[in-house]
Amino acid sequence: MxxxxxxxxxxxxxxxxxLYIPVMLLPVFSFNDAIHMVFPLKGFTLKWYDQMxxxxxxxxxxxxxxxxxxxxxxxxxxIALLAAKAFTKYKLRLRQLSYGAxxxxxxxxxxxxxxxxxxxxxxxxxxxGLIPVTLSHILFCTPxxxxxLISRMEGFDKNLEEAAMDLGENAWGTFWRxxxxxxxxxxxxxxxxxxxxxxxxxxLAFFLTSNxxxxxxxxxxxxxxxxxxxxxxxxxxxxIVATSIIVMLSYWLRNLGNPSGxxxxxxxx
Amino acid sequence: MIISLKKIYAKNENIKAYLLLxxxxxxxILAMASPMLLTxxxxxxxxxxxxxxxxxxxxxxxxDFFNKPVYTTLLGRSLKISFFVTLVTLITTYPLxxxxxxxxxxxxxxxxxxxxxxxxxxxxxxxFSWKVILGHKGVVNSALMAVGMIEEPLGFLIYxxxxxxxxxxHAWAAFAILPxxxxxxxxxxxxxxxxxxxGNSKFQTFWRxxxxxxxxxxxGAILIIFIPTVGDYVTPQLVGGTDGxxxxxxxxxxxxxxxxxxxxxxxAVIMLLSVSSVALIVTYIxxxxxxxxx
Numbered sequence: 001m002x003x004x005x006x007x008x009x010x011x012x013x014x015x016x017x018x019l020y021i022p023v024m025l026l027p028v029f030s031f032n033d034a035i036h037m038v039f040p041l042k043g044f045t046l047k048w049y050d051q052m053x054x055x056x057x058x059x060x061x062x063x064x065x066x067x068x069x070x071x072x073x074x075x076x077x078x079i080a081l082l083a084a085k086a087f088t089k090y091k092l093r094l095r096q097l098s099y100g101a102x103x104x105x106x107x108x109x110x111x112x113x114x115x116x117x118x119x120x121x122x123x124x125x126x127x128x129g130l131i132p133v134t135l136s137h138i139l140f141c142t143p144x145x146x147x148x149l150i151s152r153m154e155g156f157d158k159n160l161e162e163a164a165m166d167l168g169e170n171a172w173g174t175f176w177r178x179x180x181x182x183x184x185x186x187x188x189x190x191x192x193x194x195x196x197x198x199x200x201x202x203x204l205a206f207f208l209t210s211n212x213x214x215x216x217x218x219x220x221x222x223x224x225x226x227x228x229x230x231x232x233x234x235x236x237x238x239x240i241v242a243t244s245i246i247v248m249l250s251y252w253l254r255n256l257g258n259p260s261g262x263x264x265x266x267x268x269x
Numbered sequence: 270m271i272i273s274l275k276k277i278y279a280k281n282e283n284i285k286a287y288l289l290l291x292x293x294x295x296x297x298i299l300a301m302a303s304p305m306l307l308t309x310x311x312x313x314x315x316x317x318x319x320x321x322x323x324x325x326x327x328x329x330x331x332x333d334f335f336n337k338p339v340y341t342t343l344l345g346r347s348l349k350i351s352f353f354v355t356l357v358t359l360i361t362t363y364p365l366x367x368x369x370x371x372x373x374x375x376x377x378x379x380x381x382x383x384x385x386x387x388x389x390x391x392x393x394x395x396x397f398s399w400k401v402i403l404g405h406k407g408v409v410n411s412a413l414m415a416v417g418m419i420e421e422p423l424g425f426l427i428y429x430x431x432x433x434x435x436x437x438x439h440a441w442a443a444f445a446i447l448p449x450x451x452x453x454x455x456x457x458x459x460x461x462x463x464x465x466x467x468g469n470s471k472f473q474t475f476w477r478x479x480x481x482x483x484x485x486x487x488x489g490a491i492l493i494i495f496i497p498t499v500g501d502y503v504t505p506q507l508v509g510g511t512d513g514x515x516x517x518x519x520x521x522x523x524x525x526x527x528x529x530x531x532x533x534x535x536x537a538v539i540m541l542l543s544v545s546s547v548a549l550i551v552t553y554i555x556x557x558x559x560x561x562x563x
Binding site for chain 1: 289290372386390393439520
């Protein structure tokens with residue numbers, strides 16, 4: 001609505017640099033031919049990437065992270081899909097309360113959720129490990145998925161569903177032939193984003209696992225050893241590029257054929 | 270019987286809705302609410318030995334917490350650090366959200382995506398890179414020494430509360446940018462024009478119209494930053510040093526090496542209660558202010 005503001009523009013560019021420089025630093029040093037992260041740069045090398053590819057404990061951790069991430073994203077997206085349907089289709093009693101309760105795990109400090117699950121798990125005499133980690137990730141991702149799905153479901157025309165009903169489809173047919181295709185991009189986005197959240201998550205995994213490491217835990221363990229650091233940087237660079245692509249893809253999906261015609265569909269991040 | 274049940278089901282929207290909500294609510298109840306209740310209960314117990322816990326109810330753990338200065342110091346520091354993180358993040362991101370909402374015309378979405386993208390990349394690595402930037406042999410120090418501006422590394426950069434605040438303000442930026450942008454973008458532009466027509470200057474318009482209308486976004490950002498950052502563990506561990514240790518580092522020790530679950534549970538309960546009450550008070554005050562302003 002306003003025309004120009006050079007000061008604000010300059011500020012935005014500076015803030016942009018503040019946001020990105022720390023993130024870009026790791027990839028830069030991952031190609032640097034030196035163990036310590038110090039300027040000036042020494043020379044270009046790919047040996048840290050070679051070391052990364054041959055680190056066997058890293059492979060195990062990567063596999064664990066993918067396993068936890070896939071299960072967590074599928075379950076949280078399913079649970080969130082049902083909940084999003086309830087909130088967008090029905091006027092229900094105690095709506096605010098239920099809505100708040102489901103969003104709560106997103107706001108409560110993760111460490112509180114982590115220690116509570118330790119108390120529950122050990123109290124039941126169960127072994128800590130990837131199972132409680134996955135459970136905590138489902139809990140943590142569900143609010144997120146729900147926000148992503150609701151913002152899409154609110155956007156589309158309810159008449160489409162009613163029209164399908166009038167044309168003789170039952171509830172299941174309506175869902176399968178009308179609702180699902182319309183919501184599909186958001187479902188995929190929700191799967192991708194919750195996978196990224198779970199893949200990156202540190203605190204819950206740190207508290208709730210015993211011997212099985214996830215990728216962030218592996219990196220945490222390596223940060224203490226200066227000699228191991230460069231290959232963590234190489235790993236970090238790969239993670240940064242991969243997550244950026246996944247996130248970009250999911251943003252694109254969320255706006256794909258958005259029936260509401262709103263371009264800025266960012267509800268709930 | 271079955272027919273009448275079916276009728277009730279068909280008529281009652283609440284039942285349908287709550288059937289859909291059932292998995293989500295069960296998840297919250299089983300994986301969050303009941304563990305938290307159990308933790309609350311554990312905070313009234315006593316750790317006798319490594320494996321043994323006396324379940325006689327006592328408030329001694331709370332006395333322990335408030336009698337040993339280290340706990341109250343860490344609690345106070347955690348709240349203080351989170352307060353400054355919230356404040357710094359709000360002040361630094363507000364102009365940005367304002368710029369995107371009012372000045373950017375094309376590709377607003379691209380701006381938003383670019384501003385939130387770093388948030389998705391590994392939290393651990395982002396915090397770690399601040400350790401590298403601020404460290405004794407870090408990027409800032411080595412660069413300054415290379416160009417000859419300083420002779421010895423600046424020691425105050427890392428292992429301080431300031432380092433923790435800076436790192437967290439960077440890590441949580443997206444959580445302020447989004448709610449602020451959404452609330453600013455929603456503002457009806459004709460209100461601003463009306464304000465100009467009534468003779469208000471740009472500054473007055475901002476202060477009397479734009480800012481009060483953006484307060485819901487401010488409250489959202491406060492809640493979503495202040496509460497979780499109180500429990501942050503990684504940042505104080507990596508860049509905090511002894512000066513920047515927070516309550517969560519202590520809680521981790523109590524559930525780990527120190528193996529005192531009841532005291533750890535009491536610390537967690539106190540952390541959650543104090544942070545929620547502070548957040549409630551701040552929200553209440555902000556609401557009052559916004560009512561008075563508009």
